[in-house]
Amino acid sequence: MRLTLKIWRQRSGDDVGGFESYELDGAGAEFTLLEALDKLNDTIVAGGGEPVAFDSDCREGVCGSCGVTVDGVPHGPVANTPSCRQHLRSFPDGGTVTLEPFRSAAYPVVKDLVVDRSALDRVIEAGGFVSIDAGTAPDADSHQASHETVEAALDFAACIGCGACVAACPNGSANLFTGSKLVHLSLLPTTQEERGKRAGAMIGAMEEEFGPCSVYGECVQVCPAGIPLAAIAGLNKEKLRAVLRGKDN
Amino acid sequence: MAVTGLIFAAFVLVHMIGNLKVYQGAEHFNAYAVWLRTLLEPLFPYEGVLWALRIVLIVCLVGHVGGAAMLVARARRARGPFRRRRLPMRSFLARTMPVTGVVLLLFVIFHLLDLTTGTRPAASASFEHGTVDTSHAYENLIASFQRPEVALFYILAMVVLGMHLAHGLWTATHDLGATSHRLRAIAVAVSGILAIAIMLGNISIPVAVLLGVVQ
Ligand code: HEM
């Protein structure tokens, strides 16, 4: 199929950047978006040009590194699907597809479609970990947790840290991301000791760099891990609990 | 935002129920207005409870509007120069919260000038103040709504109130940390039903006056 790709080109963070149009010919409908970019880059490089920079690693929806904004929607037209799993069959043959980086003041552009998402890492660094010495793997029966609880924790642990929720949010809020981490960690037995401290620290770090939540619900439309809006209620529950108890655990 | 918003929601619900007394006739409605002023007398002075409620509402208004302004400013800063555009209808209510909020603020100002202070031209030409043991709330209300443009403004303002309430209650559900499936399903239903009930209950009054059902 034939597509016109309007791609955001920006040499560096200091550059202003702007869109440039490219013709992509002979790509299959079964190509993923990233494969289409690979093919385009082959042509650009063959012509002596600078290839379009974009992030990717696993290309199967687990690593969370590949997000770009496609026609204004983070990740692309298919809901809850990362950019690496978006296919050209979603676009009409002969049509135009606009590609730009994830947009948020917290994500400075590094180059072209690549953004620096370390603001998300700073939220994790503030408390998204367990600081007890876990030693070697404990006996499976030493930490009791019900099947339902563990399943729920796993559901919220599914977040791949892609950052699309922030780019989808008109407020640039990271509540879905932070909420998924907080709910996940609040459910497990080994993470209870720091529950209150963690909520305060992670939400504090989040509020420094990201916007507030107005429950637009745009984040859950793009989240490749299917994290539900309940994660945002969970974040506020952890915050209220921490404030009301005023204790570390 | 959640706490002040919920206090407003409780207020508009009670206020709507009070407004419906208009269907019981002038005597009932005016007696209700007098009762509001003499509530818990002699434990509290004349208009004591009313003023306590007014102060609570004023404090909530300042907190709510101030919080909203801070929220919008923080959101703009965090989003940066590239806004999200062409968003689908599903987030329409959320996106219009600042607009519906400002319209409600203007409505409240007009409404107080119209039916509480009786300041013309917001109030009708025949507006009359009550005394310690009489009220003209019913007559003032009818006279006000007999002006079609005012009645229409009240109707539109109540649609806007319904929109603001529906999303506001759903947001408050998140702010207060309702995570369970059951609770969230109940919250969706309660948000929608309350918003529609308050909207329709209030809208029925200017409509009834315009149709001449209530005179
Ligand atoms: C069509 C809908 C409404 C009608 C018919 C209505 C009617 C009235 C009337 C008759 C009064 C004067 C009562 C008295 O003199 O004792 C009043 C007072 C008031 N209303 Fe409404 N109202 C409506 C909607 C609203 C809404 C939506 C709000 C707020 C968002 C609101 C806020 C107030 C306030 C703050 C007062 C003054 C209370 C006070 O300080 O005495 N009203 N309303």
Ligand code: SF4
């Ligand atoms: S919550 Fe979803 S959209 Fe947000 S970072 Fe995690 S996986 Fe990505």
Ligand code: FES
């Ligand atoms: S490249 Fe790993 S999730 Fe897309």
